[in-house]
Amino acid sequence: MAKGLFILGTGTDVGKTYVSALLVKCLVEAGYQAGYYKAAQSGAASLSESDAGWVKAVSGTKQETESMVSYSYQTPVSPHLAARLEGGYAHLSVIQSAFAGLCRQMELVTVEGSGGMICPLVYEPNRQLMLLDVIQALRLPVLLVSTAALGSINQVVLTAQYAAANGISLRGILINRYHGGRMEEDNCRMMETLTGLPILGYVAEGAKAFPLPAEVVSSWYGAAD
Ligand SMILES: Nc1ncnc2c1ncn2[C@@H]1O[C@H](COP(=O)(O)OP(=O)(O)OP(=O)(O)O)[C@@H](O)[C@H]1O
């Protein structure tokens, strides 16, 4: 059974896909059968232009792009609204079996969240499905991706506290688009102090490779139980 890692973001556009692609690339280059999965994606005109397409192009994984995403919507809005506009409501059972299927083919699967911590995938009068439900169902170690930009302390601490309040303990933080300097260094120390979580890695602006070796990266993946 494969091991997985859930990549949660402090919000949309924070770099979940960019970081996921570098994680998968790092593992593929080290000889792992490494794959990627995103339950629901919105705002991509085609699969090749989607997050899955980016990960496929950057990482060199042998996985077919079609198996990387269960629900793909073209409209650039929250998945719950895209589903309402386009049809194709997400189902947790479909997501769980797609992920389980990938786990039979792959050794290490990187799972990208949609948006930030609070992301509705279905929000209809008779049925709701939140990203939180997906995280709770897959039972994977969760890493939080954030930048170290102004405002990031607030986003990281709120996300960690909301996750903890819902029974999800984050394993650590990955800083993306890291530039260093007095403010970013201090923001990182404050994130660690206020959450008690370690910063596990720093991905620089324009990074072409994950900055840590595959032995370290692979140790973050855990078994879904
Ligand atoms: N370290 C980086 N260096 C350069 N560009 C980056 C970096 N991280 C992210 N970007 C760019 O920022 C944009 C947003 O990144 P990305 O698509 O990874 O965000 P996301 O969190 O996955 O967003 P979404 O919520 O839509 O899935 C992309 O154009 C991406 O190429």
Ligand SMILES: [Mg+2]
């Ligand atoms: Mg993305």
